[in-house]
Amino acid sequence: MPTHLENEATLVADARAGKTEAFTTLVRQYDRYIYRLALNITGNPQDAEDVLQESLLKAYTKLGQFHGESRFYTWLVRIAVNEALMKLRKRASEKSVSLDDPIESDDRSVMPREIEDWADNPEQRYAKVELGQILNDVVRKLEPQFRTVFVLRDIENLSTEETAEIMGLSVPAVKSRLLRARLRVRDLLSPYFKKGKG
């Protein structure tokens, strides 16, 4: 979650009044977070760049509809997630795959494969850039249905309810996908973080 600007309300009011530099200041604060979100959901740098641009341009066009009920960033995230999901659905339909198929609830697919303990503070084994690359690569290995929920809940720190609303899912469905996503991510990270490694 990014640091929010102290004068955010003033900047939003100025941007709504047509001061373009206020809007530029606002989006500069958040653009790398929106790009990461888009990259994590779409898994494709070109799509992520399109989502970033389209989201920010749409935010500018729709600024009159933002009345400060949420943080500006949360509002921006909603726009970006919708744009990213549209891209993802378009890609899925090209491959005749649905993102909204019900998830099989088979215990075998939930049970962890790897039961090896990790070192204390395992992330400190890696330089910041290397760690970022590992974490991003692992997220992109998740299937889209799980990846989007994991990105919204555990990277963007949205609530279960917000995630459900944005994705058009029930709260139990979000929880079920989140559990599977977390266990899968944990399995995929284990080779990097287990005790005795490195």
Added chain:
Amino acid sequence: MVCKEVIRKLSEFLDHELAPELAEELSRHLARCDDCNIVVDTCRKTVEIYCNMEPLPLPEDVRARLDRALAGKLGKKNA
């Protein structure tokens, strides 16, 4: 509570969304089951690592194209 139930409830346990009596039951299981303890602990670390992850700066070429797109749009609206 058996191991399968612990795994099914693990996510809600980490998010402090379990009813207190269920959370206590799960904690009691963890105190006597090393495997579940490892899974819960490593899953907690997974969530913490991602929550604390800062994004990298925008790649320079992406930044340049974004600035151009914004300048075009914002300029048009002001014209």
